Amino acid sequence: MKVILTHEVSGLGTAGDVVDVKPGYARNFLYRRGLATAWTKGGQKQVDAIAASKAARAVKSLEEARSIKGNLEAQQVTVTAHAGDSGRLFGAVTSKEIAEAVAAGGGPAIDRRTIEIPTPIKSVGPARAQVRLHPEVQATLTLEVVAG
Incomplete structure (x- = not known):
């Protein structure tokens, strides 16, 4: 089809x-x-x-995507999620939450559909996510998941 x-x-x-x-x-x-x-x-x-x-x-x-990539990779994004005493999250961090955290941290507005999370983020601590800014440009976000 x-x-x-x-x-x-x-x-x-x-x-x-x-x-x-x-x-x-x-x-x-x-x-x-x-x-x-x-x-x-x-x-x-x-x-x-x-x-x-x-x-x-x-x-x-393409030029704009490269400049945004530099900004995103230099930025430390903090995502607040509900977690238990052991540091395990109730659910997982979603791409929508990541996009909101980037915008709240002063970063550029990115579409949640361009964010790829290779493995589900289900615990407190450091994590990584990929953002497709352009077919030729992909940025790696450094995340810090904290209990909130």
């Missing part, structure tokens, strides 16, 4: 790409999260418009 990606999807493609996926993945994941639309002939015109605008912004956004 062909779909048009409207946002970047890790391991699949970037906005404007036409990809072939299984119908269940498209229905249950991509469409429900607003990450893709069904491919049609009229949709192809939309793909061409997205590609043209992406080419115009590519160089500017």
Whole structure:
């Protein structure tokens, strides 16, 4: 089944790409999260418009992404979460909480969908997360999870 990606999807493609996926993945994941639309002939015109605008912004956004990467990697982000006496969290730290902590710490506003947490953060202490700022630029966030 062909779909048009409207946002970047890790391991699949970037906005404007036409990809072939299984119908269940498209229905249950991509469409429900607003990450893709069904491919049609009229949709192809939309793909061409997205590609043209992406080419115009590519160089500017690459330089901007590199400067944001430097700011993010230099910043120590503190995330407050509910934890028990042993330091184990009630639940896990989410990408939304990380995005809010970056903004609260004076960092740039980043979209929660661009944050990737390699392993679930379920305890108090240091942790790391990846932020996809551009297809060519990926920043590593240093997190400090504290009980609150």
